[in-house]
Amino acid sequence: MTQLRRTPLYPLYASHAGVRCIDFGGWELPVQFLGIQKEHEAVRQQAGLFDVSHMGEFIVTGEGAEAFLGRMTTNDVTKLHDGQAQYTCMCYSNGGVVDDLLVYRISAEHYMLVVNASNIDKDWDWLTLHQPSHVQMENVSDQTALLAIQGPLAEKILQQATDAPLAEIAGFEFIHDTSVCGVQTLISRTGYTGEDGFELYLRASDAPAVWTELLELGEGLGLVPAGLGARDTLRFEAKLPLYGQELTANITPLEAGLGMFVKLDKGDFIGQEALAYQKQTGVPRRLVGIELIDRGIPRSHYPVYADGVRIGEVTTGTQSPTLKRNLGLALIDTKYAAVDTEVEVEIRGKILRAKIVPAPFYRNPTRSTGGMKSK
Template sequence: MLKRTPLYPVYAEHGARVIDFGGWELPVQFTGIQKEHDAVRQLAGLFDVSHMGEVRVTGSDALSFLQNLTTNDVAKLETGQCQYSLMCYPNGGVVDDLLVYKLGEDHYMLVINASNIDKDLDWMRNNLNGDVALTNISDETAMLALQGPHAEHILNKLTDAPLHSLKAFRFFQDVNVSGIQALVSRTGYTGEDGFELYVSEHDAVKLWKLLLDAGQADGLVPAGLGARDTLRFEARLPLYGQELSANITPLEAGLAFFVKLDKGDFIGRDVIAGQKANGTPRKLVGIEMIDRGIPRSHYPVYAEGKQIGEVTTGTQSPTFKTNVGLALIDAAYSAPGTELFVEIRGNQVKAKVVATPFYKRKS
């Protein structure tokens, strides 16, 4: 039996096509991936991301627990601020990538990937130390993502909160959004400005309808997983299971910025520090096809007659109409302009290494 979010009942109203996504029945598209992608880049899109997991971490040792568990420096967070981070295994591979929210002194919320909730909770419990309590609030929490250049204008119609003053990776707690209490965070997974709203599962449908009504004149459309994937891919935001896994370290994935080796010990630090000192054997790079063909996940990548890695994500960019991908390859072949070959249906098709992200919004 597939799991459903509190917003499942509204999917049919918008003609959603649903798929099995890691055990969840979720919309891959509503009106079409291209249209939804364009709306988020140019106007605004609304995503149901209620399948994501939320875990409260409380107690006098919450900070030291999170410092040991994650790669980023949690001590730098002020209340009302969040950070992107990773949990690693001792071998440097990634358990999951996540957001860490500081809700108050000794009070945090972790936002984790839906398909990893059970695994992550087991990992956290196995590494508990001191006065720390973990509370899984995933089932009672719904999460909506309002993304795109018009997001602030739309949300302003429903709340008096000073959204203009909310910087990226900051959040307001207990925001009144047309009578609904929400945590409103200036975060997202699209490469655009926008907000993620955390509310009670019971308020999800009402908030969804309020937002769509408020955004009607601004071109707001419901958006599914298909557009979410193409948007995050163009912005080079990693997807767990593709750019990140138990066999891929944060440094190989190009996420060194979120690994603070100087903060003290954390799980996986020794291996990651060794890679920082000696270089990583593999590197995640952008590729663009020179010959015809679309690179897809797990397609082998070759150079000089030998396999040097594989594609992690690839598609035709909806924004630029170019055939591009991300590939994890031997570091020796990672310089921009290097000629590579992607095996597509048994044929080796010419490509080259290019700079990423493929898309960067104009601030």
């Protein structure tokens, strides 16, 4: 039996009485500390602190780094300035997704890529396969920890731990030469919850002390440790994709509603021809929001029907902790994707009525910054 991997914070999990860990893509990670509902509400109302150190980080350097990343990703990396980050996808030649990721531009010849934990080896192999001789890459995933502090009070809490001018960091911007709790940290204003917040990249050995101090500093403001369960419900309400569900090697960014991150006119990139054809002819499937009319909760891979024919399947579903509605994201035949179209979901052999509803299901009306990822 393969040994599950653990983040540098694993020894601290046991100090939380309600913690429950699960196997997540080969990692032993906390699904909850206090309960998914409590953690979800804390992030929407105050703040939550996530250990996402299982994510992968690659350093890409060299005079050809920008051109290399331009060929490998769907977004336009040439639009980045130093200190800016960008959400993007890597695609296969057929338009399916290798992974969705963040690109950080530290300088014109120095970038950091942040990739999904379950795809670290696959992404590294894919990039290495196409790596030009004048570009250098380093996988620093094992040496790097990643903490995410998310919620409306995230800035107020984090500011107690750093001299960095957090209010001056706009969404998808970062400061890389600063400190948090006295240790060197890259502070990025991104996230994966639909709320404002920051992600902190630091040495793995420094993570336990920073985690502990941040929880102490934020205790009076409602900061709580949060696990994968709340992370999933939060990103789901905001319609942020999870690789393996909303994005796969067989689902294109256009089908997943991520067309704004695909720049077909930027120059040659892998998957461009297939994506351009799909945009020209129209996507055959779309990712939509659905709501159960009958009593039931849609779950991943439940079949969706219309007119007696299977038209797709649920990618993610749950009872929304914020809205208290039984909602799902589903990839379905485009001709049934209009809002208010009635469909059916099969749940454990029963056919239940549902309808197409607008998504994202949740938007924070006061949020002007924040980001797209990390998982």
